[in-house]
Amino acid sequence: MDKIREFLNKPLYAGIVGLVVGLIIGLPILGWWLFPVKWKDLDASTLRQDLKDQYLCMVVDSYRVNQNGELAKARLDAMGESLQKSPYLLDTLQKGGCNYAPDDMSVLALKSALLGAIPPVSGTPQTSGTIVPMPTQTEPVQTTGTSGWLLGVLCAVFLAIGGALIYIFFIRNRRTQRDEVPPAASEYEGDYQPDAEEEILPETSTKSYSKTELPGAIPVSMPGAGPVGHFVTTYVIGDDLYDDSFSIDAPSGEFLGECGVGISDTIGVGDPKKVTAFEVWLFDKNDIQTVTKVLMSSHAINDAAIRQRLASKG
Numbered sequence: 001m002d003k004i005r006e007f008l009n010k011p012l013y014a015g016i017v018g019l020v021v022g023l024i025i026g027l028p029i030l031g032w033w034l035f036p037v038k039w040k041d042l043d044a045s046t047l048r049q050d051l052k053d054q055y056l057c058m059v060v061d062s063y064r065v066n067q068n069g070e071l072a073k074a075r076l077d078a079m080g081e082s083l084q085k086s087p088y089l090l091d092t093l094q095k096g097g098c099n100y101a102p103d104d105m106s107v108l109a110l111k112s113a114l115l116g117a118i119p120p121v122s123g124t125p126q127t128s129g130t131i132v133p134m135p136t137q138t139e140p141v142q143t144t145g146t147s148g149w150l151l152g153v154l155c156a157v158f159l160a161i162g163g164a165l166i167y168i169f170f171i172r173n174r175r176t177q178r179d180e181v182p183p184a185a186s187e188y189e190g191d192y193q194p195d196a197e198e199e200i201l202p203e204t205s206t207k208s209y210s211k212t213e214l215p216g217a218i219p220v221s222m223p224g225a226g227p228v229g230h231f232v233t234t235y236v237i238g239d240d241l242y243d244d245s246f247s248i249d250a251p252s253g254e255f256l257g258e259c260g261v262g263i264s265d266t267i268g269v270g271d272p273k274k275v276t277a278f279e280v281w282l283f284d285k286n287d288i289q290t291v292t293k294v295l296m297s298s299h300a301i302n303d304a305a306i307r308q309r310l311a312s313k314g
Contacts, residue, residue, distance in 0.1 A: 006243060011167060019163040026159055027152070037151070045080035053096030055079060060093060064106040069113030076114070083114050233261055238272040257284045264294055265310060276300045277310055 031037070039046075044055055056079075063072045076082055081089055090107050093100040100107050233244040245260030264279035278295045292314040300306045 006245065009245065009247075015163055015167040018166055019159065022159045022163060023156070027155055031155060043078045043080075044075075045078065047079075050095075052079060052081075053093075055096070056090065057093055057096035057098035057100070060090070060098065060100055060106060060110055063110045063113070067109075069110070072110060073114055083111060228256065229259075231259065235275070235278070237275075240271065240273045242275075255285065257282065259283065264313060265300065265306065267299070267306075276306065279313055 044052065047055065055075075059072055059075050062075075063069070073082075076089075083089060090100075090111060091102040093107070228250070229246070229248050231246040233246075235242050240263075243260070243262035245258055247258055248256045250256055259280075259282045261278055261280045263273065263275050263277075265275075265277040266273040267276045268274040276297045277300050280293045280295060282291045284291075294310045294313050296307065296310060300310065
């Protein structure tokens with residue numbers, strides 16, 4: 001669980017997880033299951049092909065009764081078809097379940113009406129002068145089935161915008177700085193009494209860490225200014241995955257760096273781990289090197305092998 005929490009504390013990974021969860025909830029659950037899109041009041045152009053064939057038969061049947069060419073043309077336009085685009089549209093009416101042959105008088109009359117020619121008179125033999133001219137080349141029928149994928153693209157775009165807004169306003173600018181301030185130096189005044197378990201190091205060991213030998217050290221706080229951040233973490237025995245980190249932000253919300261603490265060294269075998277040292281680290285975005293310090297127990301300090309092994313970590 002701690003590894004997952006640490007993983008989600010990183011803004012990039014948290015944004016990716018949020019986007020994936022949003023897609024899962026938005027498209028399959030809400031869009032396709034709970035609130036699916038219901039289409040109604042559509043025109044004949046959205047029918048299946050077999051239903052379009054039946055629709056053509058009904059157009060011919062209607063024209064045979066009322067002889068209204070304008071009405072037949074409007075019905076074909078509603079289906080997205082015309083003789084100009086599909087010259088042989090009325091030659092395969094048998095697919096729709098009707099018995100109209102291509103040379104049927106009703107079919108020829110409808111073709112003439114749609115093309116603006118004079119319809120042939122019933123009982124008059126067809127001559128070469130009354131044959132309706134038909135185009136020799138056909139154009140492919142264009143179907144507009146883009147509504148489905150267009151809806152999916154729009155949903156994906158909206159989810160991406162939502163994820164970006166969440167990242168900008170909630171994750172990137174989150175403030176981990178606590179309200180409490182560190183205690184003033186005056187609160188620590190007085191005589192220091194070491195615990196019985198603590199070891200007072202000889203004077204020679206403390207002199208090696210004097211300020212004069214660390215001219216390049218960066219002060220924690222500037223004169224007249226408070227600390228940038230104050231973070232508190234607690235280690236509990238048995239938390240073998242203990243590794244806590246904090247984001248350091250400026251008052252303006254600018255990201256300055258990160259700091260954290262984790263288990264550095266253990267002794268013995270078995271669970272829980274016997275922690276003998278912690279590693280505290282500080283990352284500054286303006287510095288390529290991460291500063292680390294090791295907090296050792298009295299056992300680690302008194303053990304020369306452990307102390308030498310951990311000395312390289314700080």
